[in-house]
Amino acid sequence: MFNKDFFPTPRAVIETMLAGVTVKGKIVLEPSAGKGDIVDYLNEAGAKKVVTCEINPDLARIVATKSTFLKPDFLKVDRTEVSFVDIIVMNPPFSADEKHIIHAWEIAPDGCLILALCNYETLRNDYSKDRKILKQLIKDYGFEQNLGDVFGNAERKTGVNIGFVRLQKPRKSDENEFEGYFDTEYVEEAQGNGLLPYNEIRDCVNRYVAAVKLYDNVQVNAVQMGLLIKKFSGMSKLVFTLSEDGKAKDRETFKIELQKAAWKYIFSLMKLQKYTTSGVMADINKFVETQQQIPFTVNNVYKMLEIIVGTRESRMNKALEEVFDKITKHYSENRYSVEGWKTNSYYLVNRKFIIPYFTGDDKRWPSRVIKVTWNGTGTNIVNDLTKALCFLTGKSFDEMGDFDYVDRVPSNNYGNIKTKIKPLGNTADGVPLWGTKFEWGFFEVVLYKKGSGHFTFLDEKVWAMFNQKIAQIKGYPLSEKPKERPKPNNPEPPKTGSSTTQKAGASAPIQTAPIQRFGSSEVAVTYNPKRKGIEIVFGRNISIEELRFLKANDFEYSATNKFWYTMYSPELFKQVKQQFNLQ
Incomplete structure (x- = not known):
């Protein structure tokens, strides 16, 4: 069961990590839960909900009995899955502690507090790119502390000094965005407004209500059954329950989980994943996870849809600004300790720009053709940018499809892939080779094995439109069409005193x-x-x-x-x- 990275956290260390932190009533993520030592402490401290990840199958089965299990590999969790979390408490594997803490920061929602342990050598010796990034995050958003050899008397000893990292993600979005907008009583509207076929919404709501009533009927029948058989020997302890994976589910838990599933079904009918950015989907997921006090009624479903449609422009502006900041962060002399290129600028997006963390070539099984990391950091950036550009230009995202599938388009083994590419160089079975050009959506693209993607706007007018929109959002002037400053043939000599x-x-x-x-x-x-x-x-x-x-x-x-x-x-x-x- 144990591996080289399994070091259960001593209770005294957990208390040090959470000193001064209010856990009661909060939703907490423990992304490397082990057998659940931190989970046990959080539950005892009154956490509203503890969400966990654990990659070891045996340990995962243990921790799933005392928490809400998300998925095994934390590094494959994206921001939409944890957008409702208040605190992240983690003792990540020391062999990759910096990667886990950086990933926690990248997916954490606005306002989230991150409390992490690590090998103190990770903080002291910042020789790698990831360690430099972590060091900069700590400098900008938190602090570090050397706890010493606090695992010296632990269940499993580490023999190294332990570092403690505390990061506070700034709060940007309005967490009370939906407050006061919905009805708190079960009152239904008489007709729909055309956003979705009315019969589908009504059918979904009716199924939800009927399921809750059936649960109530099970409880009534259980009481009646108990009264009928209580005098019979050996039958008095018979109990009727609703269970999942052997765990009993009370009425309130059943109702909350059913309501979340119903909201997600409504959003799937709208195909929101295709037409909204990852940031918007994170906001929607947070709503689903935290707004159980809002009745699931026809009226409230339409009000939610009205919010999404009515605020689309402001949300797309937010997406444009987020994408802009992510791309421009990777210019050559950036202060974030991240990989940078002279191709990228720091205050506008050049016609050609570079995005890292894009490709997924596995050295164990090398490939001649491009491989894209599905739902990765790079693909999320370019998909969000493309959806925002579609909003600006009036084009449909269906015209180009999801970038996650550019390496699967020609074979189309999945039958439903609508992503469209145009190879401009050598291919193998129709898939572009590494380092060769192809067109997708608004861009000419080249992907490299080292992980970077090079993008060039096909249409200069779209490029100019994007930068003009960014200038409008950020409040600084740009020319109507971004262009290089002309070189003077005969520059004037400097003025006196210069x-x-x-x-x-x-x-x-x-x-x-x-x-x-x-x-x-x-x-x-x-x-x-x-x-x-x-x-x-x-x-x-x-x-x-x-x-x-x-x-x-x-x-x-x-x-x-x-x-x-x-x-x-x-x-x-x-x-x-x-x-x-x-x-």
Whole structure:
């Protein structure tokens, strides 16, 4: 039963992790549950619900008896499945602790608290890309602590110092979005409004109500049966129950789970997965999991559909902004410790851009043709981007289909794949080879074995439309059509009091403003045409904390005493002067 990563968490360590944290009434995820030591503590502390993952089959059977079991492999859990979770408490396998903590952060909903143990060496020695990413997350959103050899007297000893990581994900979305909108009484409308065929909604609601009534009838029959046979020897302990996998299910639990299943059925009828982004699906899943006090009635079903349709534009804007931030984060000099490329910009999406974490070639069974990680980080980004572009352009997502299936299209063994691609290079049985171009949806695509996907907008107008929409959402100006700054054939000499410098690789000179001194410090404001942004260069080390007065999304900080700002105005420079007491 035990493997090299199985180390049950001592109760004293759990108490340290949860010190000052209110668990009562909260929904908690334990993604590497083992035999359930943390689960037992959470249940005793009054957690409303404990959701678990455990990859070892024997341990999974144990922990499933004391929690709501989600799936074996936590690394295959996506954000829509845990969008209702309040806290994540985890003791991940130390052989991959950084990967598990980063994944927890990526899928955690807004406002979620993450409490994680790890090998302290993971935090002390950040030699790998994932460790650098984790280090940056801790710096920006939490803290770390060396607990020492706290497993020294544990059930299984580790022999290493244990690190504790606490991360708090910022709260962005409105958790009370649906509050006050639905009826709390069972009152049904007389007719539908055309969003779905009325008979299907009524049929679904009627099935739900009938099932709850049948459960009540079982309870009535159980009481009557007990009265009839109680005098017969050996029959007095006979009990009627509704059970699933050998576990009894009381009326309230049955009703809640049936209601969640009914909501999911309604959303499947609408085919929401095809036309809404992963973020919207996460919001919907959170609603389903947490809004059991809302009666499942015809009237409330239509009100929910009205919310989804009525707020589609604002949700698509949110999706566009999320995708934009994810793509631009991977530019070459980013401060997030993630992989970056010069192809990507940091304040707009270039016509060609690169997304990592895309492909799924297994080195054990290497393939000549492309392999895509289904429902992976990269595929979710590009699917969300495409759905948002469909909204902007008026096209249907059905015209291009889900990117998750681009490696299965030609054979179409599944019979229902509607994804359409156009190979532009060599193929094998119709599937593009690694490193060869193909067209899908709005993009020309090249996928590489190392995991990156290279995308180029096919239509320059769609590219321009996307960046203009982002500029509108974020509130900064762009030209009508994104384009490179023209190179001057005969650049004018710098004005008196200015200096001209040539940055390595720059396509045009950088005009530098006069240096302004403050004591032993100095600062210069320059315009970099290659970056299309302002560089403010300091003559001393400037910490990131000193730049908190600026909007975080508008600048990037570099250890070379610079930061780049995408908008320059006299007001901005006035702020900088005031902040650093420049004369």
